[in-house]
Amino acid sequence: MADYKFNPTLKVDDITVTYNNGHTAIHDASFELEAGTICALVGVNGSGKSTLFKSIMGFIKPIKGAVTLSGMAVNAALKLNIVSYVPQAEDVDWNFPVLVEDVVMMGRYGHMNFLRIPNKKDKAMVAEALEKVGMTEFSQRQIGELSGGQKKRVFLARSIAQEGQIILLDEPFTGVDVKTELAIMELLKEMRDEGRLMLVATHNLGSIPDFCDHTVLLNRTVLAAGATADVFTPKNLEKTFGGVLRHFTLGGDDLHDDDDARSLSVITDDERPLVIYGKETKKSKHATSDKDEEA
Amino acid sequence: MMAEFFEYLIEPMQYAFMQRALLMAVLVGLVCAIFSCFLVLKGWSLMGDAVSHAVLPGIVIAYILAIPLSIGAFVAGLFCAVATGYVKENSRLKEDSIMGIIFSGMFALGLVIYLKVQPEIHLDHILFGNILGVQAADLWETGIICIGTLLLIILRRHDLLLYCFDQAYARAIGLPVKLIHYTLLVMLSLTIVASLKAVGVILVIAMLIAPGAIAYLLSNRFSSMLIIASSVAVGSSIAGVFISFYLDADTGATIILTQTIIFIITFLFAPKSGILRNKTAI
Numbered sequence: 302m303a304d305y306k307f308n309p310t311l312k313v314d315d316i317t318v319t320y321n322n323g324h325t326a327i328h329d330a331s332f333e334l335e336a337g338t339i340c341a342l343v344g345v346n347g348s349g350k351s352t353l354f355k356s357i358m359g360f361i362k363p364i365k366g367a368v369t370l371s372g373m374a375v376n377a378a379l380k381l382n383i384v385s386y387v388p389q390a391e392d393v394d395w396n397f398p399v400l401v402e403d404v405v406m407m408g409r410y411g412h413m414n415f416l417r418i419p420n421k422k423d424k425a426m427v428a429e430a431l432e433k434v435g436m437t438e439f440s441q442r443q444i445g446e447l448s449g450g451q452k453k454r455v456f457l458a459r460s461i462a463q464e465g466q467i468i469l470l471d472e473p474f475t476g477v478d479v480k481t482e483l484a485i486m487e488l489l490k491e492m493r494d495e496g497r498l499m500l501v502a503t504h505n506l507g508s509i510p511d512f513c514d515h516t517v518l519l520n521r522t523v524l525a526a527g528a529t530a531d532v533f534t535p536k537n538l539e540k541t542f543g544g545v546l547r548h549f550t551l552g553g554d555d556l557h558d559d560d561d562a563r564s565l566s567v568i569t570d571d572e573r574p575l576v577i578y579g580k581e582t583k584k585s586k587h588a589t590s591d592k593d594e595e596a
Numbered sequence: 597m598m599a600e601f602f603e604y605l606i607e608p609m610q611y612a613f614m615q616r617a618l619l620m621a622v623l624v625g626l627v628c629a630i631f632s633c634f635l636v637l638k639g640w641s642l643m644g645d646a647v648s649h650a651v652l653p654g655i656v657i658a659y660i661l662a663i664p665l666s667i668g669a670f671v672a673g674l675f676c677a678v679a680t681g682y683v684k685e686n687s688r689l690k691e692d693s694i695m696g697i698i699f700s701g702m703f704a705l706g707l708v709i710y711l712k713v714q715p716e717i718h719l720d721h722i723l724f725g726n727i728l729g730v731q732a733a734d735l736w737e738t739g740i741i742c743i744g745t746l747l748l749i750i751l752r753r754h755d756l757l758l759y760c761f762d763q764a765y766a767r768a769i770g771l772p773v774k775l776i777h778y779t780l781l782v783m784l785s786l787t788i789v790a791s792l793k794a795v796g797v798i799l800v801i802a803m804l805i806a807p808g809a810i811a812y813l814l815s816n817r818f819s820s821m822l823i824i825a826s827s828v829a830v831g832s833s834i835a836g837v838f839i840s841f842y843l844d845a846d847t848g849a850t851i852i853l854t855q856t857i858i859f860i861i862t863f864l865f866a867p868k869s870g871i872l873r874n875k876t877a878i
């Protein structure tokens with residue numbers, strides 16, 4: 302997986318997106334991402350994360366501005382089969398009569414002939430992708446018969462089988478247990494090291510510094526974008542989430558019996574919290590209890 | 597005993613009109629069944645109902661213009677589907693409301709023109725079909741449409757299915773989703789046109805939903821859904837033709853009743869989703 306025909310890049314240039322009903326979900330939004338990046342897309346529900354994905358995939362045309370993928374207009378880039386997408390769980394009909402294996406095989410359609418008859422390579426890529434996400438033994442399950450974490454892994458496997466270069470993941474950690482979350486993060490890092498570009502909508506503030514080198518903060522427009530270390534500050538998060546976010550700060554006096562004046566901040570949007578100790582940003586130690594993983 | 601049974605099967609087939617009816621019922625049942633799988637999965641049942649009602653003015657106008665009625669029906673059906681899409685993109689109304697207005701409006705227009713023009717075709721035959729009156733030419737027409745539609749669906753089923761399952765992904769990997777969308781609408785209109793002679797404008801929607809709905813309850817893979825839907829439909833068509841002969845009942849309606857009964861049985865007893873099964877399992 303060394304030579305890519307296209308250097309995956311993403312440029313969102315001053316876009317405004319308005320739905321048919323007249324609702325403007327995003328306005329004047331700009332940011333730019335390079336190859337070999339994992340970028341977190343952070344914002345409250347309704348801030349326009351899914352809408353941004355839809356405009357990157359050309360589903361909705363911005364009424365102003367443009368999206369450029371690898372230097373090309375959206376439609377031209379899509380034809381090259383370099384863009385991949387992991388849908389939000391609510392957007393999938395889990396009763397649909399497809400097996401795990403069928404879903405992953407969809408990732409190969411763009412590589413197949415007109416009749417979509419899989420060849421040896423397609424089958425091998427599907428098997429490999431399933432192996433990578435640890436879903437081999439579930440390949441014959443109907444997709445509704447999986448746990449939340451397994452469902453996500455199936456769709457990630459589809460993107461892996463596709464060999465997508467620009468991968469959009471819409472809330473891949475929602476309803477996922479911590480173990481699966483870590484596994485997915487490892488996979489994403491691996492894919493970043495292969496030179497791909499990933500844009501990940503997520504509410505898990507705590508894990509963002511762990512694996513996202515870039516962050517875009519969104520609330521109907523881009524509030525801040527850039528390297529996570531620069532963007533991911535309490536002040537910016539405050540701005541992004543307003544009153545929605547739960548934010549606890551324990552002052553130095555409450556925390557220590559010594560003279561250490563640093564305070565501890567815990568910021569959470571109901572998922573893994575972000576813990577800030579003093580001025581530096583620390584990873585959370587999985588403070589939340591494991592989410593349900595039933596099957 | 598066995599001989600008696602065969603007697604029952606052979607007797608109706610001594611009539612040429614019954615042979616034609618049987619062939620027609622099987623053809624229409626098959627193509628509707630295959631298509632019904634997509635309709636059920638895409639959630640387009642109401643769209644099917646709308647398009648089937650909307651063909652009425654097309655038939656009447658085609659009669660006035662002296663062109664083949666099926667062409668008029670096809671154009672009107674497609675117009676309804678496309679107009680629905682257009683209005684939806686340009687208004688804040690939900691699709692079902694738009695469809696309700698468009699198809700009932702077109703149906704009403706058809707009725708008004710029909711009564712003004714008083715064509716020789718019976719309104720009953722347009723509304724409920726006239727499978728026993730099917731001629732060889734009708735069979736050819738339906739046969740060609742059915743085979744064309746079936747071939748297209750079977751060859752392109754993967755893309756059609758991906759479109760129904762995950763439109764956003766289909767788009768992301770560069771499939772021509774607009775083209776796929778209109779292909780489905782064209783095939784829906786064609787399927788309805790092909791079925792009109794057999795079951796008519798009002799009842800065709802049953803053939804376009806029931807087999808897919810039954811198969812949906814019974815399968816966890818698309819390939820098995822297609823097979824179950826086709827088997828149910830072909831079986832119901834054959835059973836309906838014979839039963840209606842002996843009961844002296846309307847053939848189209850008997851076929852649809854047979855499918856409905858199978859649906860009810862499936863609903864109650866399906867291995868995974870049947871409500872009675874689940875009750876006893878607790």
Ligand SMILES: Nc1ncnc2c1ncn2[C@@H]1O[C@H](COP(=O)(O)OP(=O)(O)O)[C@@H](O)[C@H]1O
Nearest residue numbers: 320322324326345346347348349350351352353
């Ligand atoms: N198809 C649609 N038509 C009209 N408005 C929509 C549509 N989809 C989303 N919206 C609106 O756009 C805004 C952004 O939604 P979305 O992008 O789904 O947010 P997020 O994914 O960040 O939760 C919301 O106010 C939502 O109600």
Ligand SMILES: [Mg+2]
Nearest residue numbers: 350351389471
């Ligand atoms: Mg969303």
